[in-house]
Amino acid sequence: MPHPVLFDRRLLRARRARAAAAQPATFLVDRAADDLATRLSAILRTFRLAVDLGTPTDAVRRALADRIDTVIAVDRAVPPLATNTLAVVADEEMLPFRDESVDLVVSALALQFVNDLPGTLVQIRRALKPDGLFLAVLVGGESLNELRTAFAEAEAEIEGGVSPRVAPFADLRDLGALLQRAGFALPVTDVDRLTVRYASPLGLMRDLRHMGAGNALVERRRSPLRRATLRRVLEIYGDRFADADGRVRATFDLIWLLGWAPHESQQKPLAPGSARTRLADALRVQELPAGEKAGR
Helix, strand or coil: CCCCCCECHHHHHHHHHHHHHCCCCCHHHHHHHHHHHHHHHCCCCCCCEEEEECCCCCHHHHHCCCCCCEEEEEECCCCCCCCCEEEEECCCCCCCCCCCCEEEEEEECCHHHCCCHHHHHHHHHHHEEEEEEEEEEEEECCCCHHHHHHHHHHHHHHCCCCCCCCCCCCCHHHHHHHHHHCCCEEEEEEEEEEEEEECCHHHHHHHHHHCCCCCCECCCCCCCCCHHHHHHHHHHHHHHHECCCCCEEEEEEEEEEEEECCCCCCCCCCCCCCCCCCHHHHHCCCCCCCCCCCCC
């Protein structure tokens, strides 16, 4: 069954290239890269060959430069390279690696724009050597809910309808299920909520443009945004999402994904019914038959 095509990835690449050539806003990917390096430092393993999958800057490669022998940067454009970095021009949805060939795959703020995320995760798991690690962070959850709400209310009021302005984001539970479906062992997901404050919603829109993260939905409205609609967006945003000092909030949920390629040395869950100690004994409480209630 063909996967849905939500994003115009050619447009996304063009916007990222334009942002990189101007004054890119990198605070979000820089934070993600630093956090990724911190999380990886807690894993007492040596990773000799790693893949940096689609990260829009070299922030992850810089953060891992002292820890990984060789990093392969995968992108549709050839990125600037450090001394221990190779480059492969490829799309995140069509990985060019043979099965069981790399030790580590990392990615920061790229996979939220993949059309076939389940398929991409399967390819990542296949490319990893047994007991290899996948560690990624992507924008998801309630990210930019303030901007989404302001646009929806303004367009409904001014134009009598709503158009897709902010991309749909996967939530934590769905992403955890995708890791399991892709065949990862010991999958872990968690979310880091970041609130960024701006003097005006225009500051947020400017940062999104300088990240190359503007609206790249295939079903986006092609006509320019009306001035009256934009004016109303700014009013609603300020009324609904401003703090006492007048600055407005923008939410970014950074969802972390971790999974291992299966290996016989990994911990395995016990088979149902194999426990030798009752939970009631471990907790030192009285076990009641089903249907009975504990006395007060």
